[in-house]
Ligand SMILES: Nc1ncnc2c1ncn2[C@@H]1O[C@H](COP(=O)(O)OP(=O)(O)O)[C@@H](O)[C@H]1O
């Protein structure tokens with residue numbers, strides 16, 4: 001039996017957390033391959049080491065002094081090393097990193113050092129082999145993850161080893177520079193390692209007892225989800241359930257490896273099992289609710305739009321040419337709405353509007369900002385009549401105005417757009433009707 005165990009930043013934020021991690025790993029011989037994140041927050045107002053590194057890099061890139069900020073990072077690691085009583089020093093690594101910051105080795109290099117250093121500390125503490133992710137995780141020239149090369153090199157490298165610590169979040173480019181995945185990307189590394197060693201299970205250890213029905217920062221103590229399918233999880237994590245990176249299911253899914261999300265602070269709790277399919281009925285009509293703020297809707301109106309061949313294509317072409325991807329595109333007969341992230345759209349707003357006028361000659365274009373999207377996800381929704389009705393009556397009772405609705409044809413999810421100011425109320429009221437009231 002082989003398990004790959006990934007520990008998030010919250011699980012490795014302090015020496016106290018390291019001790020819990022060691023207890024978990026040594027409790028089972030199967031926990032042979034370990035993927036750590038950088039030290040995360042020890043308390044809610046704390047700063048993650050990854051963010052401290054970004055801060056240092058920004059100062060270094062402007063040619064400003066970053067000694068104080070860098071010393072604070074050194075202190076995080078030195079504190080953990082001394083409290084654990086380890087016989088090791090990271091002084092050499094700190095000097096190399098500092099020199100590379102001044103030499104401007106790149107923002108991704110800077111961010112990746114959090115996992116690199118934490119991996120060294122954890123390997124020393126566990127007595128495990130340390131493998132630098134730069135030697136085994138690869139990206140191609142376009143910066144896309146190179147699954148084929150990675151899988152070959154990584155599986156060969158790990159094959160003869162009893163154990164190893166492989167830091168999460170980064171790998172290397174063909175020119176040997178460091179590249180990271182997007183934020184939260186250690187989950188992806190864990191999944192890649194699990195696929196490479198053909199693990200029996202990928203355990204992802206965090207600070208909640210599994211994947212919860214909704215964000216615990218919005219609803220207090222939401223019910224945990226016992227079993228969830230890859231598809232449901234992807235919808236929820238893409239839509240903001242940050243506990244598991246939305247791209248991390250792909251490597252394990254291909255290899256048919258289940259994922260178990262577990263709590264480092266409550267290891268006895270069963271957590272959430274993520275599987276391809278299950279006959280297990282979810283506890284409620286819905287499996288989960290997730291959501292994100294920061295969207296913009298571009299409403300386009302044109303008489304007889306429905307009869308104009310290629311209109312939709314011409315609209316989307318404008319977004320594509322400006323490098324802005326669209327999230328959703330609900331449409332009426334003579335209207336079409338394109339929903340994009342505010343962040344991406346803001347930089348290209350004028351170019352896109354001009355492009356739409358030129359390419360599509362609309363009667364009217366209207367822009368609405370500060371929209372939040374909420375995804376209500378569940379494999380049981382298809383078989384239950386009136387799910388949408390219940391969602392909308394819950395929202396109406398809470399005086400939330402629904403601005404947009406989009407239901408995928410698979411009936412696995414309903415996406416609802418509301419004003420950002422209504423976001424938390426909307427999530428709470430949907431949670432209440434399905435989970436508290438069990439309607
Ligand atoms: N549906 C959800 N279930 C569990 N946690 C969630 C959910 N949605 C958002 N979260 C947040 O995700 C956090 C865990 O993710 P993260 O901070 O990245 O953990 P880690 O440091 O272990 O990688 C939780 O503490 C919680 O605040």
Ligand SMILES: N[C@@H](CC(=O)OP(=O)(O)O)C(=O)O
Pocket residue numbers: 007008009010037038040048050051114168169182183184185186187
């Ligand atoms: N440390 C990186 C990568 C990561 O996955 O972290 P965590 O497991 O703490 O979410 C980040 O903060 O984005």
